[in-house]
Amino acid sequence: MTDKFEPRIVAFFCNWCTYLAADSAGVSRKQYPPNVRVIRVMCSGRVDPQFVIDAFANGADGVLIGGCHPGDCHYSEGNYKTLRRYQLLKRMLKGFGIDERRLRLEWISASEGDKLQKVITEMTEEIRSMGPLNLPSKIKTEDKELHLSGVKP
Amino acid sequence: MSQKPKVAFYWCASCGGCEEAVVDLAEDILTVAGAVDIVFWPVAMDFKVKDVESMPDKSITASFINGAVRTSEQEEIVHLLRRKSVYVLSFGSCSHLGGIPALANLSDRQTILEYVYKGSPSTENTQGLLPQEKYTDEKGRTVTLPRFFNTVRALDQVIDVDYYIPGCPPQPKTIKDGVMALLSGNLPPRGSVLTPDVALCDECPLKKTKPEKLVIQKFYRPHQIIADPTKCFLAQGIPCMGIATRKGCDAMCIKGNMPCTGCYGPTSRVSDSGAKILSALAASVDATDEKKIQEILSGIPDPIGTFYRYSLASSLLRRKMVDRGG
Numbered sequence: 001m002t003d004k005f006e007p008r009i010v011a012f013f014c015n016w017c018t019y020l021a022a023d024s025a026g027v028s029r030k031q032y033p034p035n036v037r038v039i040r041v042m043c044s045g046r047v048d049p050q051f052v053i054d055a056f057a058n059g060a061d062g063v064l065i066g067g068c069h070p071g072d073c074h075y076s077e078g079n080y081k082t083l084r085r086y087q088l089l090k091r092m093l094k095g096f097g098i099d100e101r102r103l104r105l106e107w108i109s110a111s112e113g114d115k116l117q118k119v120i121t122e123m124t125e126e127i128r129s130m131g132p133l134n135l136p137s138k139i140k141t142e143d144k145e146l147h148l149s150g151v152k153p
Numbered sequence: 154m155s156q157k158p159k160v161a162f163y164w165c166a167s168c169g170g171c172e173e174a175v176v177d178l179a180e181d182i183l184t185v186a187g188a189v190d191i192v193f194w195p196v197a198m199d200f201k202v203k204d205v206e207s208m209p210d211k212s213i214t215a216s217f218i219n220g221a222v223r224t225s226e227q228e229e230i231v232h233l234l235r236r237k238s239v240y241v242l243s244f245g246s247c248s249h250l251g252g253i254p255a256l257a258n259l260s261d262r263q264t265i266l267e268y269v270y271k272g273s274p275s276t277e278n279t280q281g282l283l284p285q286e287k288y289t290d291e292k293g294r295t296v297t298l299p300r301f302f303n304t305v306r307a308l309d310q311v312i313d314v315d316y317y318i319p320g321c322p323p324q325p326k327t328i329k330d331g332v333m334a335l336l337s338g339n340l341p342p343r344g345s346v347l348t349p350d351v352a353l354c355d356e357c358p359l360k361k362t363k364p365e366k367l368v369i370q371k372f373y374r375p376h377q378i379i380a381d382p383t384k385c386f387l388a389q390g391i392p393c394m395g396i397a398t399r400k401g402c403d404a405m406c407i408k409g410n411m412p413c414t415g416c417y418g419p420t421s422r423v424s425d426s427g428a429k430i431l432s433a434l435a436a437s438v439d440a441t442d443e444k445k446i447q448e449i450l451s452g453i454p455d456p457i458g459t460f461y462r463y464s465l466a467s468s469l470l471r472r473k474m475v476d477r478g479g
Binding site for chain 1: 225228229232259300302303304306311423424425427428429431432434435436438440441443446447450453456457460468469470471472473474475476
């Protein structure tokens with residue numbers, strides 16, 4: 001690979017806190033790397049672990065989940081559910097050989113545009129230094145051992 | 154010659170339990186056997202691969218294939234059966250989702266061969282030999298062995314599959330319903346799993362004791378607690394996959410006072426059954442601070458082996474990969 005590696009980070013931001021932080025960061029013209037693809041969800045608790053795994057399986061190099069600070073959840077405890085799932089999911093991803101730094105959970109309130117800028121910058125740099133995860137092409141390479149195929153993708 | 158539909162049975166990487174399940178049909182097997190001509194069944198009858206090769210394409214009505222695909226020989230035979238069959242039915246968890254053999258996807262070919270042929274405590278292999286795919290002896294005679302793949306696959310990752318009969322092994326009722334649907338020609342859309350698309354809780358005898366809101370203070374593995382046979386396993390802190398698993402087995406394990414381990418696979422709305430069950434169980438942990446959460450979750454020491462026990466090959470990630478970074 002001669003091109004410089006640009007991490008692809010999928011970010012799930014909750015509607016009430018982190019997404020507003022991203023808005024406020026934009027309005028106050030704070031610069032951060034364009035490596036995140038933001039998906040707005042109503043609550044960080046809506047981030048099904050299937051979404052995270054799907055993102056990695058489809059080529060994400062990192063996944064960032066942003067939610068309200070503990071105690072501040074618009075739905076009272078969605079972010080706690082996220083925290084619990086995140087802990088087990090991180091451990092499970094490790095079992096799949098995925099470095100746990102590729103998944104990050106951050107509490108970022110609507111007023112914390114600075115924190116959002118810092119987290120995204122940090123995470124982009126960290127993943128840049130780790131290199132690509134590249135699961136789709138690894139799966140493709142793995143399937144080369146099937147010699148009769150050509151039938152299935 | 155009879156005009157009865159022709160059927161074939163084949164086993165790939167499996168334990169033989171699925172073959173046993175066919176015999177478990179008891180007297181019903183006579184109904185089935187009377188209605189069809191068996192043309193290939195290596196475990197029970199003496200047919201050769203060349204018998205199948207010499208049949209015209211699509212001349213077998215249905216091939217029932219159990220086991221995951223692990224070797225090049227299995228790959229070859231399933232392609233052959235696909236060509237010769239009108240319907241291919243994936244039979245049992247291994248063929249449906251990868252099953253127990255697919256847990257080997259957490260390891261790799263080299264590590265497995267090294268362990269089995271050299272490392273295991275009961276192995277003596279002073280010459281350090283590993284199986285070769287090809288060997289020519291001093292008289293110039295060549296023998297070959299199938300290639301052992303690095304990744305274990307579910308059947309539909311190798312060939313197109315028409316229907317799935319789930320279970321480890323499939324219960325007699327599931328098999329009978331599936332076979333009868335096939336014989337009657339009254340078939341659901343292609344690609345269906347031939348069991349109801351509803352979670353096991355629906356037919357669980359303990360359903361009434363399932364709490365409205367699940368709260369787990371401590372996880373127990375089945376050997377760490379004497380389970381109360383009258384109470385929902387989840388209410389007792391015992392991970393039960395029933396909430397993310399299809400019904401159709403008549404809650405066999407629950408009736409034996411064991412939690413569901415998920416062999417019937419997920420319902421059609423689930424894209425990754427392991428992630429789904431993780432989501433449900435972890436969210437129910439009764440703690441809000443990180444340390445306490447971690448402590449409770451330590452009661453699940455092997456999340457992949459627990460949540461993907463039968464479905465690793467067909468999961469979104471499929472296997473352990475090397476992450477070059479970090």
